Amino acid sequence: MTDDTTDGSLERVLSRWQLFAIGFGAIVGWGWIIQMGYWIDEAGPYGAMAAFAIGGVLVLLVALIYGELVSAMPFAGGEHVYTHRAFGPAVSFVCSWSLLLGYMGVVGFQSIALGIGFSYLIPGFDMLALWTFAGQTVYGSWVAVGFLGILAITFLNYRGVEITAQVQLVLATVIAISGIALVTGSLTVGPSVSNAAFGGAPALGITTVAIQVPMLFVGFDVVPQAAEEADMSSRSLALVVLAVVATVGLFYIVSIWAAGGAVAAGALGNSLVPAATAMSAIFGSTMAGKLMTIVGIGALLTSWSAFVIGASRIVFAMADSGLLPESLATVHPEYNTPSRAIVLIGALSMAAPWFGGNFVSSIINAGSLGIVLAWFTVAVSFVALRYNEPEMERPFKLPGGYTFGIAAMVVTLFFIGLYMPGAPSALLWPREWAIVVAWIVLGAVLFALSRRSTTETTMEETRQPVSEQQ
Numbered sequence: 407m408t409d410d411t412t413d414g415s416l417e418r419v420l421s422r423w424q425l426f427a428i429g430f431g432a433i434v435g436w437g438w439i440i441q442m443g444y445w446i447d448e449a450g451p452y453g454a455m456a457a458f459a460i461g462g463v464l465v466l467l468v469a470l471i472y473g474e475l476v477s478a479m480p481f482a483g484g485e486h487v488y489t490h491r492a493f494g495p496a497v498s499f500v501c502s503w504s505l506l507l508g509y510m511g512v513v514g515f516q517s518i519a520l521g522i523g524f525s526y527l528i529p530g531f532d533m534l535a536l537w538t539f540a541g542q543t544v545y546g547s548w549v550a551v552g553f554l555g556i557l558a559i560t561f562l563n564y565r566g567v568e569i570t571a572q573v574q575l576v577l578a579t580v581i582a583i584s585g586i587a588l589v590t591g592s593l594t595v596g597p598s599v600s601n602a603a604f605g606g607a608p609a610l611g612i613t614t615v616a617i618q619v620p621m622l623f624v625g626f627d628v629v630p631q632a633a634e635e636a637d638m639s640s641r642s643l644a645l646v647v648l649a650v651v652a653t654v655g656l657f658y659i660v661s662i663w664a665a666g667g668a669v670a671a672g673a674l675g676n677s678l679v680p681a682a683t684a685m686s687a688i689f690g691s692t693m694a695g696k697l698m699t700i701v702g703i704g705a706l707l708t709s710w711s712a713f714v715i716g717a718s719r720i721v722f723a724m725a726d727s728g729l730l731p732e733s734l735a736t737v738h739p740e741y742n743t744p745s746r747a748i749v750l751i752g753a754l755s756m757a758a759p760w761f762g763g764n765f766v767s768s769i770i771n772a773g774s775l776g777i778v779l780a781w782f783t784v785a786v787s788f789v790a791l792r793y794n795e796p797e798m799e800r801p802f803k804l805p806g807g808y809t810f811g812i813a814a815m816v817v818t819l820f821f822i823g824l825y826m827p828g829a830p831s832a833l834l835w836p837r838e839w840a841i842v843v844a845w846i847v848l849g850a851v852l853f854a855l856s857r858r859s860t861t862e863t864t865m866e867e868t869r870q871p872v873s874e875q876q
Contacts, residue, residue, distance in 0.1 A: 431708025432625030447675030449611030451666025461619025483723025484630030508773030514758030521548030560752030
């Protein structure tokens, strides 16, 4: 893959359904397939449903903020553009760099999860034990499959966002059909079990599941990253963001209800792939469970590809604004993709399979803090732009002045607090905090170098969104 020239530009080719599929696929990845049992075992089916309903409403509040901002500034880079417009390069760099850590953690994890999926499907797949890292054995077969997945996803994204989005749409449709099959099967032919509706300790169970919910909705923010490639009105962009969050929330809730009504909570909690266990129990066939695992791998691929889209557009926007090397703002002249940014993301993710899932999970946890920090800066930017630029055209404008922005700030601060020492889901010391500190140091160095190499005129110009410079 080479790109000898830089004469291309991002092209508006994504339909509403394709953009929706990118957002839906980003959120509904491998996580729901393997974590559903934990939710039901901890909180009971109705407790888990309540946790997702509460958490989903809070995330929807943040999504409303994104809806207004993406309609006003439908440019590549999403959060980078909003914070740059509101506060300039320093805050924008902090927001974008934080978000990039979260996205890279997800991208890296998928290369490991692909091996886990194949291990469940193919007996004896765990071959050529290399070493043990962070308590998990790393197998050569997992590394090989991870590499193949990285190459395939990178190549697909390199060749064009429209092709990638079409694949996303097909796979997202398959995921939706599997969810419908799970629910209808539970209603019609599946067995019925009596699980404690809210688990053994309702308040504790709901809280335990609820603290996971924000990260199980991460991915709706990928939609604004691709806004400059969307062939639709600015208001429609906002509606797609909201539709993604609402649909995913409903998908989670009905899937929990179906599985919790068909399989004992303890059995689901002990299952390696509880969604597959539920499907097998409902249809009385191990093949049904295997098919659900294949669907899970498809969901993994949609999430993987969507976060490559998001991460590469962040890198592209930062480079275009002079906050990363300018060469990373290259757009392929034939495929109209940020080709060098995509190749960089692919190259960096090649390291993940060698470390195993436990270490990459730590990167995801550290990155989760980065993502909610980005959400907070977006909420603050919303308030700042309402104050400083009240006349800005906002095709999707929220009522109530600053109300939604302030509420989103409170919600996202609460989310940030969940990762602080003493909280139930606090980042682990020293490994996960070391990742955060190392990422901050690397970001500080890159920002200092970018400021030194960028003229004051250029820095002033980059206060405007990417496309306004073209």
